[in-house]
Amino acid sequence: MTTLQSNQFCNTNEDPRNRPQLIRNHTDFGSVTDDILKGNDAARPPKSWWFALAISFSMMSMLGVLIGYLIVTGVGVWGNNNPVMWGYPIVNFVFWVGIGHAGTLISAILFLFRQKWRTAINRFAEAMTIFAVICAGTFPGIHVGRVWLAYWLFPIPNQMDMWPQFRSPLLWDVFAVGTYFTVSLLFWYLGMIPDLATMRDRATTKVKQIAYGVFAVGWRGSMRHWHRYERAYLLLAALATPLVLSVHSVVSFDFAVAQLPGWHTTIFPPYFVAGAIFSGFAMVMTLAIPARELWGLKNFITMRHLENMCKIILFTGSLVGFAYSMEFFIAWYSGELYESFTFINRAFGPYGWAYWIMVSCNVVTPQIFWFKKARNSIVIMFTASLFVNVGMWFERFVIVVTSLANDFLPSSWGIFEPTWVDVMTFFGSFGLFMTFFLLFIRYLPVLAIAELKAVMPAADPHGHGHSYNEMTPETDAQAALAEEDE
Amino acid sequence: MSQDTPKKLYGLAAEFTTTPGIYHAAEKVNEAGYKWFDCLVPFPVHGLDRAMGVKMTILPILVFCGGVAGFLAACVLQIFTNSLEVDLWALVPVVGYQFDVSGKPLLGAAAFVPVAFEMTVLFSALTAVFGTLFLNKLPMFYHPTLKHPALARATDDRFYLVIEACDPKFSKAEVEAFLSTLEPESIIELDA
Known part of the structure; x- marks a missing residue:
């Protein structure tokens, strides 16, 4: 008998033969259902949930009041003014849309790549996507000034015989973000139907039975249904993959199609997409770490999941860093006076502080994930994810504001100053986001229960050890070791 | 009774x-x-549908048709509203809302690509979701297998x-x- 080395059978081992199963401490399906839904089944949510909801809801109410103030008074309550006409609202829009990218990336692209670990985080990453896109959609909606005319964004036949301009990137945005929201919502809901049926079947009160029953549309787990359902899920993943890449590309066209130095670059679409995935994963991490703590999901969202996310953050953060340096290189290499000036001005001009916050948060911070110690430390990864969130907001601030503030003509330069309404509206949007998220983890299946069961070794109908886990069942000693590891 | x-x-x-x-x-x-x-x-x-002898669903074909419909709808929408300039039966002028921006062509195919792409994806995705529900005859809130209390475990562990x-x-x-x-x-x- 060999003695167990402490580096063996570790959850984050690079050698898959020495890894325990994806789902920890569960061998049967029933206990998985119970364990995931224990937060939803509890008669009362924990005090910390009420506390978080109270804060989020107050912030959301503040957002509502500020939007009301904006509508009654006008866009003058914001700092947007000549020459920086796109201030905070567009920065916030791009920030939130970017965050909304991780959900569909996890649910679609990682699904196509057969990354089974995605099943533990896809549900709430998708939920996060939807809430982030709601926050994102709010900003252009109120930025139009006369919000009662926001319907002009859509091609609706009207008495003025007036149609939108289909050759404008701003209209492409309406279609891209609208489609993205719709498809993400459908993907999320379709994935949730079997789990809603699970909640319906274990509901103890009439209200719950009816509410979950209605949304479960009478799902009964028929394999004939599952057959079409799985096909639809695969097709949606295949459709959402180009979609998720297109959305931030189209958002970047808002800038790239303009002729402003610093905006008019061909690198923007891939650069924006990498940044979006980067910020999205950071936000998933920011939410996953407290959620697994609060909701007792450590058996499902394990160290290995968090480590995988760290690796993705390292990769996309480096991509973003490469894009920053490439922008600079091209600005110099093109020999364009305005382009070179814009970039030097970004780094060393009046907004230099914002530029260096961006670089240190987005490029320097993720480099810590080269070290396994950092990838396995909750404190470090949570702190790093917060830094990335901050850095990605500043990236959008740098792009939007510096280019507009100092364009071709020095006589038309100006400095952008946000007002208190700008700042508080931005914080208020976090309230909106968190309120939705907290309601989601309390009332909806927070993990994809059916999908998680399907990746357990016991789910293999052939049962002759296709899975390495069956050949090396986790012993108590190994489990204890892996536990220590966390 | x-x-x-x-x-x-x-x-x-x-x-x-x-x-x-x-x-x-x-x-x-x-x-x-x-x-x-x-x-x-x-x-x-995994593989249970094949063991049961379930035939491959026609859903992919429906989704393809949905995608084609979305693409055509986007082309018609954009050309009709922005580029059209025809006289119906040489009498009735049908003119889109033509934006003249620096003399750029009214029918700019490249500029119509993003919206055409998005609408293709949108229509395909709507077909995939609602097609599945339709083929599965859902929503169906009453079913004998939903009535028996023991079978509730079909959504849990049995x-x-x-x-x-x-x-x-x-x-x-x-x-x-x-x-x-x-x-x-x-x-x-x-x-x-």
């Missing part, structure tokens, strides 16, 4: 606790020639194979005997 009117039988359900159990049972039921049977499972058991009474080969005694050869945990009678 339920005692004087004898209940109609919907079918017989065999309960299994493992995935190999339901998989091999489904294979045998399919081989025995039953057509009206189904498996109620908490998650898609696997059920249901042979329906409407199957031409169905006779209660025979099916009961056949199901018990599959070594189920229990056999449950379902009322219609």
Whole structure:
């Protein structure tokens, strides 16, 4: 008998033969259902949930009041003014849309790549996507000034015989973000139907039975249904993959199609997409770490999941860093006076502080994930994810504001100053986001229960050890070791 | 009242606790020639649909058609609203809302690509989701298998194979005997 080395059978081992199963401490399906839904089944949510909801809801109410103030008074309550006409609202829009990218990336692209670990985080990453896109959609909606005319964004036949301009990137945005929201919502809901049926079947009160029953549309787990359902899920993943890449590309066209130095670059679409995935994963991490703590999901969202996310953050953060340096290189290499000036001005001009916050948060911070110690430390990864969130907001601030503030003509330069309404509206949007998220983890299946069961070794109908886990069942000693590891 | 009117039988359900159990049972039921049977499972058991003899769904074809429809709709929408300039029967002028921006062509195909792409994806995705629900005949809030309290575990941790009474080969005694050869945990009678 060999003695167990402490580096063996570790959850984050690079050698898959020495890894325990994806789902920890569960061998049967029933206990998985119970364990995931224990937060939803509890008669009362924990005090910390009420506390978080109270804060989020107050912030959301503040957002509502500020939007009301904006509508009654006008866009003058914001700092947007000549020459920086796109201030905070567009920065916030791009920030939130970017965050909304991780959900569909996890649910679609990682699904196509057969990354089974995605099943533990896809549900709430998708939920996060939807809430982030709601926050994102709010900003252009109120930025139009006369919000009662926001319907002009859509091609609706009207008495003025007036149609939108289909050759404008701003209209492409309406279609891209609208489609993205719709498809993400459908993907999320379709994935949730079997789990809603699970909640319906274990509901103890009439209200719950009816509410979950209605949304479960009478799902009964028929394999004939599952057959079409799985096909639809695969097709949606295949459709959402180009979609998720297109959305931030189209958002970047808002800038790239303009002729402003610093905006008019061909690198923007891939650069924006990498940044979006980067910020999205950071936000998933920011939410996953407290959620697994609060909701007792450590058996499902394990160290290995968090480590995988760290690796993705390292990769996309480096991509973003490469894009920053490439922008600079091209600005110099093109020999364009305005382009070179814009970039030097970004780094060393009046907004230099914002530029260096961006670089240190987005490029320097993720480099810590080269070290396994950092990838396995909750404190470090949570702190790093917060830094990335901050850095990605500043990236959008740098792009939007510096280019507009100092364009071709020095006589038309100006400095952008946000007002208190700008700042508080931005914080208020976090309230909106968190309120939705907290309601989601309390009332909806927070993990994809059916999908998680399907990746357990016991789910293999052939049962002759296709899975390495069956050949090396986790012993108590190994489990204890892996536990220590966390 | 339920005692004087004898209940109609919907079918017989065999309960299994493992995935190999339901998989091999489904294979045998399919081989025995039953057509009206189904498996109620908490998650898609890999290969079970093939073991049951379920034919490939036509959903991908529907989704493709949905995508084509979305693409055409986007082209028509953009050309009709922004670029059109024809005289219907040489009399009625039909003119789109033409934006003249630095003399750029009204029918700029490249500029129409993003919206055409998005609408293709949108229509395909809508077809995929609503097509699945339609082909699965959902929403269906009433079903005999939803009525029996034991079968609630089909969404939790148990696997059920249901042979329906409407199957031409169905006779209660025979099916009961056949199901018990599959070594189920229990056999449950379902009322219609």
